[in-house]
Amino acid sequence: MTTTPLTRVQTNPASRARRRERIGLITEASRRAGTYAAGAGDRAIFPQADALAGLDAFRQPLPQDGRPAREVLAELDTFGSPATTVVNEGRYFGYVTGGTDPAAQAAAILAGAWDQNVGSGSTAGEAIDAVACQWIVDALGLPSQSVAAFNGGATVANLTGIIAARDALYARAGWSVAEQGLVGARPLRVIVGEEVHTSALKALRLAGFGAAQVERVPTDATGAIRADAFPQDTDDHTLVLLQAGNVNTGASDPFADIIPGVRERGGWVHIDGAFGLWAAASPQLAHQVAGVEHADSWATDAHKWLSVPYDSGIVIVRDGNDLARAMSADAAYLHPTAEAPMNKGIQMSQRARAIETWAMLATHGRTGLADLIERSCAHARRFAAGLEEAGAEILAPVALNQVLVAFGDAERTAATIAAIQAEGTCWAGSTVWHGRPAMRISVSDAATTADDVDASVEAIVRSWASI
Numbered sequence: 001m002t003t004t005p006l007t008r009v010q011t012n013p014a015s016r017a018r019r020r021e022r023i024g025l026i027t028e029a030s031r032r033a034g035t036y037a038a039g040a041g042d043r044a045i046f047p048q049a050d051a052l053a054g055l056d057a058f059r060q061p062l063p064q065d066g067r068p069a070r071e072v073l074a075e076l077d078t079f080g081s082p083a084t085t086v087v088n089e090g091r092y093f094g095y096v097t098g099g100t101d102p103a104a105q106a107a108a109i110l111a112g113a114w115d116q117n118v119g120s121g122s123t124a125g126e127a128i129d130a131v132a133c134q135w136i137v138d139a140l141g142l143p144s145q146s147v148a149a150f151n152g153g154a155t156v157a158n159l160t161g162i163i164a165a166r167d168a169l170y171a172r173a174g175w176s177v178a179e180q181g182l183v184g185a186r187p188l189r190v191i192v193g194e195e196v197h198t199s200a201l202k203a204l205r206l207a208g209f210g211a212a213q214v215e216r217v218p219t220d221a222t223g224a225i226r227a228d229a230f231p232q233d234t235d236d237h238t239l240v241l242l243q244a245g246n247v248n249t250g251a252s253d254p255f256a257d258i259i260p261g262v263r264e265r266g267g268w269v270h271i272d273g274a275f276g277l278w279a280a281a282s283p284q285l286a287h288q289v290a291g292v293e294h295a296d297s298w299a300t301d302a303h304k305w306l307s308v309p310y311d312s313g314i315v316i317v318r319d320g321n322d323l324a325r326a327m328s329a330d331a332a333y334l335h336p337t338a339e340a341p342m343n344k345g346i347q348m349s350q351r352a353r354a355i356e357t358w359a360m361l362a363t364h365g366r367t368g369l370a371d372l373i374e375r376s377c378a379h380a381r382r383f384a385a386g387l388e389e390a391g392a393e394i395l396a397p398v399a400l401n402q403v404l405v406a407f408g409d410a411e412r413t414a415a416t417i418a419a420i421q422a423e424g425t426c427w428a429g430s431t432v433w434h435g436r437p438a439m440r441i442s443v444s445d446a447a448t449t450a451d452d453v454d455a456s457v458e459a460i461v462r463s464w465a466s467i
Contacts, residue, residue: 025069026113032077033109040086046370051082053379070145082152082206090447091426091456096275096401098246098307099307099445108309109358111137116352119342125352129341133356133360136314139369140300142293149327149344150353153313154274157202157299160315160327160345163240165268165299165397168322168358169353172266174421176323182208189238191215191231191399193253195223200241222251222396230258236266244289244298248440250380250400256291275304275395275444279400282370285377288399296322305451306403307446308356309450315345372446376401379453393463395433407464410437418463424461426452 026087057079082225086092098180116125132149151157166188167177175185190209191202194216204214218229234240240262268365271277271292277300279285280292285322292298295318302312317323328343330336364372380401384394387405395404407416417430417439431440439460443453 002353002435010333012022021069025073027304028070029073029332030109030168032062032073032081036077036081037088038425043082045089045092045427046421046424047083049084054079055083057467059095062423076357081391085427087445088447090445090449090452092445093441093443093456094427094429096304096384096442096444098304099447100195101307101356101360101363101446103309103363104306104356104360107356109464110356111352114352114355117349118352118354119336119348125208125355126250126340126460128358129354132358132361136302136357137316139361139366140176140277140293140298140316141278141286142298142316143318146316146318147319147323147344148314148316149323149341150350151313151315151345151347152311152359153204153303154272154299155199155313156346157205157301157313157361158200158270158272159316160323161270161297161299161317162203162207162209162239162241164317164322164326165270167326168296168319169237169239169268173311173327186237187213188299189215189234190241191217191234191238192241193217193223193225193243194219195225195246196241196243197247197272197274199274200243206243212366213307222246222399223249223253225253225258227257232261234262234265238262238265238267240267240269242269242271242295243276244271244279244292245400246402247254247274248402248404248431248438249396249398250290250398250402250444252277252279252289252399254291255289255294259291263294263296268297271295271298273298276400278305278373281366282373284374285400301354302357305376305444306357306360306369307372307444308360310410312353312357319342330428375446376443376448379448380441382450383457386454387460390457390461392461395436401443403443404431404433405439405441406436407439407467412467413437413439414462415467418465419463420460423459423463426456428460429455 006040064174076447087097118125118129121311137146138147150162160240169188170177171187172313190204190213192214220226242258243251279289297318298316300314302308302314303310323344329346336342376398379405380398383403384398388394393406395406407413414437423426428439428441431438
């Protein structure tokens with residue numbers, strides 16, 4: 001593709017010098033990033049004590065006078081790089097955090113140079129955003145008319161979906177939140193599972209729903225809502241939050257058994273699917289989220305299983321009018337289109353988050369996406385088998401990519417977790433499952449191999465034996 005050349009505006013020497021400096025800094029930053037990536041595989045997954053001590057270099061008062069940008073960049077690399085957690089080498093298993101897909105990382109570098117604000121309109125940024133949103137709806141098998149929007153993470157995506165639900169339920173009853181607010185409106189009934197994620201509870205609170213309004217439904221041994229315990233008396237003032245992918249076990253709620261009845265009675269169903277919703281993109285695993293497509297709204301993250309850089313949350317709403325009702329804004333100087341990202345989310349100004357996701361999906365395609373998800377789950381099963389063979393206790397069936405492990409009593413389990421985190425081969429976090437402390441292993445990095453799993457199992461068992 002060619003573009004029509006424009007008459008170059010003559011710039012003074014100072015402007016040309018600033019341009020050269022900017023280009024030089026971008027090039028230098030890319031070189032340092034490459035060096036960091038090249039050496040990351042030889043480091044402990046969690047930074048060592050000397051690297052953490054080096055962070056004191058940053059703990060200084062605001063300087064009176066500035067320094068050359070290259071010097072600042074060098075300091076950032078010298079003291080910051082060694083004190084980072086290595087998340088891209090296949091052996092970080094904490095917080096359901098994927099590494100960074102190479103294509104997405106490269107796209108992020110280019111997008112940073114573009115510096116596009118897609119909130120109220122950006123040619124390339126908005127066009128790529130629209131395509132990426134439609135690809136996600138397609139990949140997840142959701143209704144084709146659904147409208148998706150990128151935002152700052154699953155908490156924000158949950159909040160956006162909950163606000164859209166709140167305003168839509170009131171609008172159906174003839175009450176406009178935009179005009180009349182919430183004071184005097186009939187309270188909504190809110191129903192969640194006992195294992196609801198804290199981000200969903202935070203989103204409910206931010207949307208104006210206090211803890212006293214939230215009803216909890218009992219869950220089974222995997223953390224999924226018991227359909228037989230779900231209320232059958234919901235109505236058109238009911239908001240139900242279901243979960244795709246329990247943060248400890250990976251299990252999902254029985255969507256097909258719950259959603260149709262809630263919607264038939266006029267209620268709204270929102271799905272918190274930060275990572276588990278992506279099971280829908282896998283032919284092997286889609287049965288675990290069967291019926292999820294019948295909900296009214298969904299929240300997920302691209303910076304988890306899709307391995308794009310932070311932060312890339314996504315909200316999806318079945319009826320775009322419901323999303324626009326809650327999120328649209330305008331001003332005389334803006335003139336945004338109805339499809340502009342600012343009219344589909346909380347933020348007005350926002351970076352072009354969709355670029356990295358577009359690059360990842362364009363590189364892997366539908367087949368590669370499914371393979372990524374299925375490989376992670378196979379590695380999780382390999383983890384569980386190896387640890388169980390060594391005598392550890394697997395506390396819940398491995399549904400997706402989460403493994404829950406205990407190493408005897410609470411004290412020994414906690415000591416084993418601390419030991420493996422200090423040992424450096426891999427990193428796994430702690431949790432509590434049905435009152436028992438446990439190690440939680442989240443296999444979310446596309447870089448993870450069977451060799452990484454085996455090396456990690458060996459290191460965990462060795463650390464356990466040392467206690």
